[in-house]
Amino acid sequence: MYEKYWKLKEKPFENTPDPRFFYYSTQHEEALTRLTYAIQERKGAALLTGVFGCGKTLLAQSLLDGLQRGSYRIALIANPQLEYSEFLRAIASRLGATGLPTKKTEILTDYLLDVLNEMLENNFSDGKDTVVIIDEAHVIEDKKIFEELRMLLNFQHKDRFLLTLLLLGQPELRKNVDNIKQLAQRIAIRYHLDKLSRQDSEGYILHRLKIAGKEAPIFTKEAQDLIFEQSGGIPRRINHICDMSLLIGFGNKEDKIGKDIIREVVSDLEGRP
Ligand SMILES: Nc1ncnc2c1ncn2[C@@H]1O[C@H](COP(=O)(O)OP(=O)(O)OP(=O)(O)O)[C@@H](O)[C@H]1O
Ligand SMILES: [Mg+2]
Numbered sequence: 001m002y003e004k005y006w007k008l009k010e011k012p013f014e015n016t017p018d019p020r021f022f023y024y025s026t027q028h029e030e031a032l033t034r035l036t037y038a039i040q041e042r043k044g045a046a047l048l049t050g051v052f053g054c055g056k057t058l059l060a061q062s063l064l065d066g067l068q069r070g071s072y073r074i075a076l077i078a079n080p081q082l083e084y085s086e087f088l089r090a091i092a093s094r095l096g097a098t099g100l101p102t103k104k105t106e107i108l109t110d111y112l113l114d115v116l117n118e119m120l121e122n123n124f125s126d127g128k129d130t131v132v133i134i135d136e137a138h139v140i141e142d143k144k145i146f147e148e149l150r151m152l153l154n155f156q157h158k159d160r161f162l163l164t165l166l167l168l169g170q171p172e173l174r175k176n177v178d179n180i181k182q183l184a185q186r187i188a189i190r191y192h193l194d195k196l197s198r199q200d201s202e203g204y205i206l207h208r209l210k211i212a213g214k215e216a217p218i219f220t221k222e223a224q225d226l227i228f229e230q231s232g233g234i235p236r237r238i239n240h241i242c243d244m245s246l247l248i249g250f251g252n253k254e255d256k257i258g259k260d261i262i263r264e265v266v267s268d269l270e271g272r273p
Helices: 026-040 056-068 084-094 109-125 143-153 172-178 181-186 198-211 221-231 235-251 259-269
Strands: 045-050 072-077 129-134 163-169 187-193
Touching: 026 045, 026 056, 026 163, 026 187, 045 056, 045 172, 056 072, 056 129, 056 163, 072 084, 084 109, 084 143, 109 129, 109 143, 143 163, 143 181, 163 172, 172 181, 172 187, 181 187, 198 221, 198 235, 221 235, 221 259, 235 259
Parallel strands: 045 163, 045 187, 072 129, 129 163
Antiparallel strands: none
């Protein structure tokens, strides 16, 4: 709607996990480096936590983009609100297993663990690394599921893990994992994504505008400062504020977005996450 007015090729602040827009903030870069390290060095398991809207899902997408080019077999579980009996089945099926039982009553953990073990061994002999990514892992409540994940980590070839498990979720995930000592001990790498710094918040806005085709700044320095303060440095909130500001700026025929527009947007958005 406002793209033409602001001379943009597309909307810059969409809340979708589109890796083209990925901004390497200091923290996102560190998180990506650690998760990549966990995969490449076959560290077993890694844990990434962060408050909601800070970029975990987008980071997983960017990581996947990088991995697709390599020799990996990957299972991404984006919404793990699955019952205990369905969990391993979902992983096996995402890794390419066929002919798995569909009726819940027919799904047996031992059988699925055997299937998965065989798949991991086959991937290993094909020279492929297996990676299982579980996003939103904080919603997992059933301890039996964590127990199954721990069992997956027991599949090893000599001293080598046959899969890398990445657990991503909101901050409470740390506590949930730490409550299960045997699983916690297997998490070789941990990272917590915090809010963006003021500098990264500015870099983030400029970067997204640039990807959308706009090199010249649209937001004044004061506006950027206010966006940082009002968003708490959380990318999803920055997106909301910037998107609405571009719309209002277009409606008012502004040539720049100043702090007054940001104030107006923030008071409209009040109460939103
Ligand atoms: N580093 C980044 N570069 C570019 N955009 C980002 C970045 N981090 C987050 N975003 C933007 O913020 C939005 C929210 O990020 P994302 O959905 O990845 O957060 P999340 O941590 O998974 O949140 P939740 O806990 O609610 O699942 C994304 O759709 C994306 O547009
Ligand atoms: Mg997410």
